[in-house]
Amino acid sequence: EAGVAQSPRYKIIEKRQSVAFWCNPISGHATLYWYQQILGQGPKLLIQFQNNGVVDDSQLPKDRFSAERLKGVDSTLKIQPAKLEDSAVYLCASSYGLGDYEQYFGPGTRLTVT
């Protein structure tokens, strides 16, 4: 079974530039998550999709971050404009459904904003 795919793996941009991350979840997984992980901390949920609908985006900085999951499969997360404090690893995860299903994570995208 193929795992969660993410690209790019690394990205360096200057502040005020824009950046986009892509995620392809495990086939058949209805739930998709985007997390931000700052070095030395646990993951912070940014947004959660169930199929192509948003379940929770309460911690997404909506003035600069946006995400979509067209057709309920792939997802993109965008930052525009980026700030220095956005430097982090962005993790995508998927699960079969909500509730007690474990999440499967992609390798992450390490973003450096200079």
Added chain:
Amino acid sequence: AQSVAQPEDQVNVAEGNPLTVKCTYSVSGNPYLFWYVQYPNRGLQFLLKYITGDNLVKGSYGFEAEFNKSQTSFHLKKPSALVSDSALYFCAVRTYSDSNYQLIWGAGTKLIIKP
């Protein structure tokens, strides 16, 4: 407030010795508890979960965890540590609020296994 605590930032264990990584939680209702591991430069991997039933849960790579309701703990254990177990370990608890399921994550514990 619902929360997860991993009281140790780092745990050092000699290879071959038993290891324990601690986790305590505070949630309303029945807890659904998870352990994940993060190896250097890699994504998080699911290790094991407790939903209901036997308090001792067995997972990947020889790890197990014991759910203790009275102490609100879910400590991760392994009888004999390997150097390859060195990684960052996260405990998480599922909560349900505002009609949403969420995972609350601990801050992580760095496990170092010395040869």
